[in-house]
């Protein structure tokens with residue numbers, strides 16, 4: 001950090017000689033801007049100058065350390081304070097540290113060095129905290145609707161409208177949609193645009209955890225709760241306190257674990273396995289599934305009471321094939337993203353290739369589109385994506401049929417040819433099977449159309 005943007009340290013010390021020593025010593029670091037005050041009042045009057053750190057002599061003429069510290073904390077709760085005292089009273093030290101002072105140093109021969117180290121440590125902590133804040137901000141930006149959820153089809157606009165509603169409150173949210181439609185992206189965007197954004201978004205995939213481990217994963221355990229529990233483990237619910245827990249593939253949960261989850265949601269508190277303490281868990285719950293939960297309730301595979309508790313605000317994500325032109329917006333987004341990440345110049349896409357993308361059915365939805373665009377870029381000449389660069393791995397007969405650009409007459413010929421081959425060129429049989437006149441087939445054969 002440059003001196004112009006220095007780290008401001010305010011030293012409060014009524015003994016001018018000792019104050020000068022501290023001021024001189026700390027001033028040896030050119031990054032520090034040190035100012036000295038000789039009373040608590042003088043410091044309070046200058047807090048508007050926004051120091052980064054304050055050191056306090058415990059016994060000042062106008063007030064003592066804890067009184068002054070309380071006053072500082074009430075107006076500047078995040079300002080780190082180091083107390084320097086000539087009293088070797090462990091009780092006072094513990095009390096001040098409990099109140100939240102960053103460090104408590106005794107006035108002796110080693111004070112200067114201890115102070116020097118303490119300032120470095122506090123500065124590093126502040127730096128890390130700022131970095132975390134900036135990253136959280138960036139993450140929030142990244143997950144703002146416009147940046148993270150690409151598309152403006154009417155079906156997606158409807159989803160955005162519901163998300164806006166979800167963001168304003170703490171209501172539970174249940175997201176449904178085929179695989180790869182962006183359920184997790186939506187859950188994250190709700191979290192990072194809500195009041196909870198500074199706390200954690202904790203995602204748990206219920207389908208990926210063996211059922212015997214779900215309880216300990218979600219609610220944690222105490223040391224010694226079972227063989228192998230060598231340390232305490234904090235569960236995902238506790239981890240998400242103040243934030244959001246996202247339970248993906250909720251339909252995969254077995255009935256026993258469903259009851260445990262229901263209890264936690266009703267009581268809003270968890271008890272770690274092997275523990276007694278009830279821990280309040282203020283979390284927003286978002287669940288997702290690609291299955292039909294109502295059907296599972298009917299089949300007695302999902303508890304009805306849990307179903308109603310988690311349903312909250314339901315958001316149904318449309319499959320990609322129903323989002324029209326969003327396919328091309330997403331393709332462009334993934335093209336730019338991939339080129340940027342691989343230090344390539346931006347690439348374009350031909351009209352015929354766009355057409356090919358629009359005709360496909362995308363069983364794997366957005367995830368599949370992303371993968372096939374990335375592959376198409378790799379296969380291309382790096383200037384333009386052409387139809388032959390695009391290959392669909394999970395192609396269905398329906399896709400193939402729609403993708404072939406043929407007239408109805410051409411399709412008819414293909415069908416007749418197919419049936420003729422299948423029936424050993426038996427015209428009578430083929431005509432009967434297709435319910436058309438045999439003369440139509442003879443005519444086509446004569447004109448060499450088949």
Ligand SMILES: Nc1ncnc2c1ncn2[C@@H]1O[C@H](COP(=O)(O)OP(=O)(O)OP(=O)(O)O)[C@@H](O)[C@H]1O
Pocket residue numbers: 148149150151177178179180181182183184185186248290330366367370
């Ligand atoms: N509208 C969108 N805009 C940009 N990227 C998207 C969009 N929807 C999904 N994605 C991307 O597609 C991929 C799959 O999304 P996501 O994991 O959220 O889907 P999902 O529905 O949760 O899938 P699954 O059911 O398999 O868990 C991710 O890489 C995600 O970033």
